[in-house]
Amino acid sequence: MTAAAVPIPDHLRRASGRERRAVVDRSMRIVTLACTVIAIIPLVALLAFVTINGVAALNVDLITKPPRALGIGGGAVTAITGSIQMVALATLIAVPVGLSAGVYVSELAGHRTAGVIRFAADVLVGIPSILVGVFVFTFLVLPFKQYNAFAGSVALAVIMVPVIMRTTEEILKLVPGDLREASLALGIRRWRTVLSVAVRVGWPGILTGIMLAVARAAGETAPLIMTALGSRLLNIGDFGRPMDALPLFIYQNARQPYPALNEQAWGAAFLLLLAVLVINILVRARSLRGTSR
Amino acid sequence: MTVLLDPRRLQSRRLSRLPDRAFVGGTGAVGAGIVALLVLILVLLATNSALTWQTFGLSFVTGTVWDPVAAVYGALPFIAGTIFSSAIAIVIAAPIGLLTAIFLAEYASRRIAVPLTFIIELLAAIPSVVIGLWGVFVLGPFLKVTVESFMVDAFGWIPIFRGPAFGIGLFAAGVILAIMILPTIVTISREILVAVPPAQREAMYGLGATRWEVISHVVVPIARSGIIGAIILGLGRALGETLAVTMVIGNGQDIPRSLFDQAQTLSSKIATSFNESEVGLQTSSLIALGLILLVITIVINVVARVFVGHATAAEAGLR
């Protein structure tokens, strides 16, 4: 593609249409601006409603009490603790796996192998999360005849792994080759070079990927429906049994006929949104500064 | 202190090959595990839905009835709901997304473009269930009294605009999906527009072209395949999106005939029915819906990647 390949339209050659063309240009500027505003309105509206309704629903019970029958009082402590536990375990599973795979694809694998693994990871990223839930259900719930939090964590980990892997890979690509060569030339072994030079230098970026994966996992609902199931009981540490999570709590309470429970859904949504957005803003703001082109 | 003759060092030299091999082998095994995972998902969904395929064969895909009483299962209403809701989303989000990307890449100054892009990326990070909650209590009722009632009044005589509209149904689901895929379309399109080499534009400016002429005649045509890829990636996300859609689409059982009918997508059908389904043919048929969805999204994603080229980590993180 060169500039010469682009046909020059007739009207450009005529000077007479200049005024009209300027008008078109200005109107298109306004049209595109309008579209940008339209694109942002839902975000603003959503943040506003979740904040207004959510803050109104915040109280000590919401974060300290388990749910109660019939929509009289109660809270979301089961969901809050459940989310923290399941996301933490999912992170413990996903980080080593995602990191290893990313390192392998970026630093060690042959071109062909890397391509195959990268393709698989890209496809995994695109798989609807509910199918991950169905998949995990077939081998971690069905055989044990028990919905369990471990299955929920594994489902979240399956969603996190390709994200961490691809970020790791992309970040390692940006680490200058000179550093590796210098290290190898000093007689330092490959594994040490990769870990203490490449991964170390790229770590801030890799951490960004991990945190984004954590934020995504924290908001996932669909894969938990048929794995962790949700629970009205406080479950601390027993991954062999059902566990509640904030997204499940919101999904459950949004469809209740009791206004008190709808309010709890808004409160929980506010807490979830706050956590997810804080993580996103922190890491994205940092990477904006880091990579400002 | 002659380092070279230090026996410990010599020994460690020889042994140090072992950790290297273990390192490559270990990480390589994990890498292979990623591929195995994908294969395993396909295989487990296929084997666990085998009963359905044996019972109905390919007519499961074209069957229009989902009737647990008669034990007859067909996927077409849900395939239709998936395609229609995604189509509405694309019709809304593609033009808005592209024009927004053009504004951010071409018209806006960096000072404005960077924070605006950031804000739109944030939209992608909002959990689906929170968007669904907002959809049920705010967007649905709003659409019902504004856009939907207007369209029913004005075009209700056309079958696909037939009312009544309740703010819960195919159209509301399409709008929610449009909001959710907008960030994907905007951010990827913008990156591709920004990547168009400046030399191309400058040649055109040199001819006295206005900015819009440069955009419409040079930049967008060059970026076309990437933009198509971005839209297809958005489509991929719309097809598989579950929770927000489940909460607003109304869980109808039939092929929708009007924009405002209640419908059901492949993923929302699984979400609402999976835990409650009866062991055997019904569960198997729900997993078969999952297999259909899986195949559709894999195809869509592969096609999109071909258009976009190598996906960047940013996109991976964005999803």
Added chain:
Amino acid sequence: MSISRTSRVTGLSLAAALLAAACSTGGATTAPSAAPAGPIDSPTGSPASGGAAIAVPTPPSAAITLQGAGATFPAPLYQSWFDAYGGLYPNLKIDYQAVGSGAGIKAITQQTVDFGASDAPMKDADIAALPSGTTVLHIPTALGAVVVIYNLAGVATLNLDAQNVADIFLGTITNWNDPKIAANNPGVTLPDKPVLVVHRSDGSGTTNAFTSYLSAVSTDWSTKVGKGTDVKWPTGIGAKGNDGVAGGVQQNDGAVGYVELNYATQAKIPAANLKNADGAFVAASTAGVTAAANAAAASFPADNRQAPIINGPGADTYPIASYTYLLVFQDQKDAAKAQALVAFIAWALTDGQAAEEGLGYAPLPAAVQQKALATLHTVTTGGSPVWP
């Protein structure tokens, strides 16, 4: 590099905070669940209600969690029972997932729970699907009414005959001002508003009772749709659980749905008066359900699998009533759980019955209560009866 170094610190501290949070909750693993061994021996045979004072067994003193899943129809009652029983025996926790009767039957069949719950008795095919050599007992716990709830501003009372209900749910009545509805509601101004049907999207005993009614009263319904826990609805939006249907009706102007009586009263959603077999329009009430149950008690089946009681005789009888059941394996694998389960159910069948009326359920007729207790006596563990 300096920028990335400082930012790395913030990132790490964030991750550290997250891990710390995870660890601190993980560290507390054993403490809260092990409730102090409190009132173990205090008998609960206090003859508050339930007829004759029956000495019911007590659960073991160890910390036990029972897992149950199933019907949403009795869920408010069950959850009140669990709260009350948990107050008596803090070492016993009962986790109940209100996921629908279909799911309750599925869960007990797959043995993913210690007990299931369903309003629809298991079908013969369900029983055939049980693991070989096992028997599931149906233990009735309560009766409920299925009511037709609606959301119409300004319409305080609404009379519907059987044909109206069938036409609405078939989608042949599409507007509230339909003359067929108006004929039953002289003096009521029915608004010109489209009807939005809200039905269940999940397998449901409430659906089974409601569609049994519709099939009994409408040949159109019985030929086009039929009855079951999950049917092919001709129209409307699907919602999950009784709570979902009630929520769907409450959130949509002009909506109509069907739920257990409790969901209408608790959420203050108006319910229509239905025309019963004697031709009277009756409001749903526990008295109307009790009347239906008493009329049908004589023919209560030996295996307890009583179908919904539709259009029973009597001027006060409400036309759609249904038993709801706990499903338990006759032979229990875990002796401690078995003891806890039997103790709880025995309590629910006796002392627990007093809670029913206040929550919108009808207590079991005395004969059925005796039958249920007799069934409970047949539960065994390792071959010997849990409650001899």
